[in-house]
Amino acid sequence: MITIHLTINGEPVTAEVRPDEMLVSLIRRRLGLTGTKESCCVGECGACTVILNGKAVKSCVMLAAQCDGKEVVTIEGLQLNGELHPLQRCFVEANAVQCGFCTPGFIMTALAYLSEHPNPTRDEIRSAISGNLCRCTGYEQIIDAIESYVDQTNASA
């Protein structure tokens, strides 16, 4: 076993991980943070996307041991005092959720992208989320949700 120290949603965590353990497994099975979804396990679908040191990564192809010393944010880390994050609220309002399985991944990908590109065009949003798959919505509402969050954020800035 390998001892790693990392920060998850602002909390310091020390964990003993197996050499072949993935970050998604550490997050879900050991820490009980099941908001992060596990689906394809080969980095294709984006359901397991979390933010690692400010960048979106697919936690199913991320070795847990490689997260030593790093900062991880999962979907659970977005709430503030029990309230949804504004981007989560935009997803609800735009009907960007059907089964909801892909939603945490989309939100983490979008947030990491928007932190570096606060004013994207619709096409840029489309391209930014191209690594996340949704089999229900047809993507339009997801793009609407992200767009409306961008508009809200820029209006209040």
Added chain:
Amino acid sequence: MNGFDYISAKDLLDALTILDREAGNACPVAGATNVVVKAQSGRLKDKLLVSIDGLNELRGIREEGGFVCIGALTTLAEIAKSELLKEKAYVLWQAAQVFADPVIRNRATIGGNIADASPTSDTAPPLLALNAEVVIQSLRGERTLLLDDFFFNVCKTALEDDELITSVRFRPCETGAFVKLGLRNAMAKTLISAAAIVHLDDEGKVANCTIAMGSVAPRPIRARHAEQAIIGKALTEETLTQMKEAVLIDIDPIESIRASKFYRMNVACTIAERAVRGAIV
């Protein structure tokens, strides 16, 4: 997961020492996007994964002695965002925009993509077109190899067990075009790709050119017959037709679940033509 062991290298010397000591039992891992998938299919059973993720000395893009040098641990996201590469290695910069997807690009490294030596690699054709060299280190010293001499066969390279790719380098080139055909826009395994760099002389004839292709042979290749078909000639419809015929001599694509050999043969000519046309715009 099919079990493997793990160690994190502290620095380059530490990584090289481990690779030397393990004599073939070790596999370097950086972004892990490819290595993990390999491990899941059991291909790394009982191996020692040596994480080189922390080796910051292998990161970054810089100009040095007339070369553009890209550290092996530079991510595809960094390449896709690099203004230096957009200006001085346009063909590689263009390929980085369509490499896997934006999230995978945050972890996938150029050294990993080269070492993996997949025939479908999207960094290999642009790097071959740029006549890139691979810089390799081991405890025995450093050597530099043309990328064209580095690839042997499907996932087989000139890299010895104790060696690590530390960087890739090439002469600056502001022009060129990369064209990729996949079954979808993101996370698409390349069905056919082509990278071309074409320089015209004062009379509009091709002074020199390089054309490289992916997914058309057991390894990424230079399409040398296609190159010869246009060098010294004006790029007329007739010359381009001759070039497309020459492509068929250069390639030997596989029949797979994604596309038939017949389809790939036909499409490869068109993709090569689009890359050449794109390179002279």
